[in-house]
Amino acid sequence: MNRIIKNASLLLGRDLTYIESGFIEIGKNGQITRAGAGNYSGKILNNKIDYSNDGSRTVIDSEGLLIIPGFINAHTHIGDSLGKDLLVESGKLNARIHPVYGAKRVVLQKSRPDHLKMCMRTSIISMMKKGVVAFADFREGGSEGVNLLKQAMSALPIKCIVLGRIEYYFDLIKDLKITKKKELVNRIRARNNVKIAAKIQKLQHEMHRKIDLRLPRKALQQASNVLKIADGLGLSGANENTDSSLQQYKQLLNGVNKETRNRKLRQGNRKLLLAIHAAESRESVEFSNSITGKTEVARIMRYLNPDVIVHMTNATDEDISLVARSRTGVVICPRANGILGAGIPKVAHMLENGCTIAIGTDNIMLNSPDMFREMDYIWKASRAIENNLISARDILKMSTINAAHIFGLNSGCIEAGRSADLLFIDKKHLDLYPIHNPYASIIHRAGPDSIKGMMIDGRLADGAEL
Numbered sequence: 001m002n003r004i005i006k007n008a009s010l011l012l013g014r015d016l017t018y019i020e021s022g023f024i025e026i027g028k029n030g031q032i033t034r035a036g037a038g039n040y041s042g043k044i045l046n047n048k049i050d051y052s053n054d055g056s057r058t059v060i061d062s063e064g065l066l067i068i069p070g071f072i073n074a075h076t077h078i079g080d081s082l083g084k085d086l087l088v089e090s091g092k093l094n095a096r097i098h099p100v101y102g103a104k105r106v107v108l109q110k111s112r113p114d115h116l117k118m119c120m121r122t123s124i125i126s127m128m129k130k131g132v133v134a135f136a137d138f139r140e141g142g143s144e145g146v147n148l149l150k151q152a153m154s155a156l157p158i159k160c161i162v163l164g165r166i167e168y169y170f171d172l173i174k175d176l177k178i179t180k181k182k183e184l185v186n187r188i189r190a191r192n193n194v195k196i197a198a199k200i201q202k203l204q205h206e207m208h209r210k211i212d213l214r215l216p217r218k219a220l221q222q223a224s225n226v227l228k229i230a231d232g233l234g235l236s237g238a239n240e241n242t243d244s245s246l247q248q249y250k251q252l253l254n255g256v257n258k259e260t261r262n263r264k265l266r267q268g269n270r271k272l273l274l275a276i277h278a279a280e281s282r283e284s285v286e287f288s289n290s291i292t293g294k295t296e297v298a299r300i301m302r303y304l305n306p307d308v309i310v311h312m313t314n315a316t317d318e319d320i321s322l323v324a325r326s327r328t329g330v331v332i333c334p335r336a337n338g339i340l341g342a343g344i345p346k347v348a349h350m351l352e353n354g355c356t357i358a359i360g361t362d363n364i365m366l367n368s369p370d371m372f373r374e375m376d377y378i379w380k381a382s383r384a385i386e387n388n389l390i391s392a393r394d395i396l397k398m399s400t401i402n403a404a405h406i407f408g409l410n411s412g413c414i415e416a417g418r419s420a421d422l423l424f425i426d427k428k429h430l431d432l433y434p435i436h437n438p439y440a441s442i443i444h445r446a447g448p449d450s451i452k453g454m455m456i457d458g459r460l461a462d463g464a465e466l
Contacts, residue, residue, distance in 0.1 A: 003458060011414065016393055016400070018439075021037065024067065024414060024422075030419055030420055031410075031457075065424045066426075067414065068425060069400040070455075072400060072409065074407070075310050075358075076123075076362065080366075081365075085365070113148055124153060124156060127158065131451050132369065133158060133454065134158065134411055135160055136160070136308075137149060139234065141165075143226055146226060146229050147229065162229075163230060163231060164232075165233065166222040172291050172292075215244075215249075223252055227252070227253070232275065233249060235277070236276070237276060238278060239287055239288055239296060243299065243302075246303035246304040257271045271408070273408070275306055275307060275310060276304060278311060279315040281313070282342070295316060297316075298318075307328065310330075311331075317349070320350055321353055324354045329357075333361065338377065338381070344378075344382065372446060375398075375443045376443055376444045378395065392439035392444075393439040400413060419458070420457060424454065431447070432445055
């Protein structure tokens with residue numbers, strides 16, 4: 001059934017232009033056919049059903065509402081829902097979330113699949129209640145983990161980009177037995193003698209050449225199986241991979257995408273994505289430099305060249321410039337960085353360099369999947385630590401159109417051809433009225449109780465009347 005939304009305020013188009021009074025026309029396929037300012041130009045009767053058009057059109061009068069694109073949560077670890085606030089006030093970052101020896105891995109390994117699925121489903125419903133129409137998840141556990149997430153989403157209208165991962169990691173120090181050489185490099189550095197800089201570089205290059213261990217055939221087959229049912233791969237990080245293994249993941253994904261293009265097997269022919277964490281903490285950056293002589297980002301861009309890099313919190317200026325030139329999407333997770341003591345991402349600097357940035361709530365063990373809180377936190381924290389101010393509109397774009405662009409979703413803005421994934425915000429809500437700056441109001445005043453309704457693909461997600 002076609003739907004007409006009239007008398008609504010809108011954030012229209014890719015620039016989220018504010019329209020005081022406008023309309024949205026939604027086709028039977030759930031996509032927007034027209035949207036703009038002013039009154040709807042089609043024939044509308046005063047009642048909600050236009051029976052003059054063979055009963056196929058519903059008109060929704062949205063006076064007093066502000067309609068915005070639904071939020072896209074660009075990075076989650078939904079499986080961590082069963083470990084809420086575990087070690088949240090103690091321990092270093094690696095002790096809590098490291099994929100090899102962190103507490104998170106122990107929790108996931110000991111969890112029952114039925115319990116994990118139930119916890120994931122409750123977090124997904126929580127996201128929907130907070131205005132999230134789509135999310136991108138790094139799903140551990142190989143094919144079984146991907147299937148478990150899909151089961152948890154059963155019959156829910158929310159959209160998900162599932163980025164699977166196999167449980168195979170390298171420990172660069174243990175596997176390569178280079179502890180003594182690392183210690184020697186540190187001692188040489190401590191002398192602060194420029195004459196031996198060449199020796200430092202030689203040692204680092206020698207160690208780096210040895211980082212050539214490859215993924216075994218079984219691990220590659222597991223990754224290939226994941227790609228048959230997922231939307232791509234979500235890797236842990238460069239420090240858990242060798243140069244060769246990063247190249248293997250890239251070659252595997254390129255091969256599958258080439259086959260997809262040739263045979264057009266996947267619906268919509270959307271390519272599989274490759275995403276990875278990088279430069280989340282100062283410790284991870286220092287580890288990479290000391291072992292390989294390169295930053296995580298430099299290694300990632302050389303050997304993996306992914307579609308998405310998550311975090312970049314402690315990336316260097318050179319790293320940021322490199323990512324911007326490659327047009328790799330950046331997903332920041334500010335509240336997770338904050339609670340882990342990892343710092344605040346250089347959002348203004350990234351924007352100045354031309355990065356496309358999206359926002360994610362990250363690990364549900366650490367944070368609620370609340371995009372309102374995430375936007376409020378990064379807007380204010382960035383204004384406090386960076387000289388250049390970030391506009392509220394830019395932050396809102398990160399949660400909508402930017403994320404849609406990075407992940408190839410036909411969502412994220414109100415324009416013809418896009419899916420009608422919409423939030424209906426109550427303009428007269430006690431915390432919002434009167435609205436003088438709609439972008440600021442959404443970023444740091446609105447919340448889940450400001451939402452009067454939500455559409456996904458043109459259908460009211462909860463079935464409620466507006």
